[in-house]
Amino acid sequence: MRIVLINTEINRAFASINYETHKNIDEQYQFIKQTVLANETFTDDEKTEAIRRINKTYDHNKIFHNIGTKRICEICNCECLATLYCEYCIRNYLEKKFPNWTSGNNDIDNLIKKCQMETRRPDVVIEWIPYNNLQDIEYLTKGGFSEIYTAIWNNGKYQKWDSEEQHLKRFGGQKVILKRLEHVENANQRWFKEVCNLKLF
């Protein structure tokens, strides 16, 4: 499959949007879809892949800017923005898992729970990772006041919402960066600030 060509075609369609004719995100989405599908050199598989990528970007933009057509989720009956998943179903799923994990620190647990209840994308979920879920931990450098390590996160992060099974899916191990917190008992406030300032998009 010609992924580079698909991306080029999608970028070309984005670049040729006339913002006076296609005023809102839904009209722009339809325009991009039609422009890319009009490329007769694409095979059916390439068209399907192109639409998948366009839909993903459309969802990201809707959720990020909190704009666009909403739909009623047939599972939870909430008005959600995403088309490939329902952000409320993801939050409900994460909430049901609250009893299954703990960092051992109530403040940290509550912050992670709060972040999870504001989840907007299946591939951007704040989680507690138990130490035994990390392997190949290696010292990398010293950054600011902390030591930085690399490691492999055995299960890897959530990547995708499975609408049929109604659960978040992981796709296996991935490399991660670890930051060692000195004097954890005093670091809570600073750590909280850092997490809260994280821009997830």
Ligand SMILES: [Zn+2]
């Ligand atoms: Zn839902």
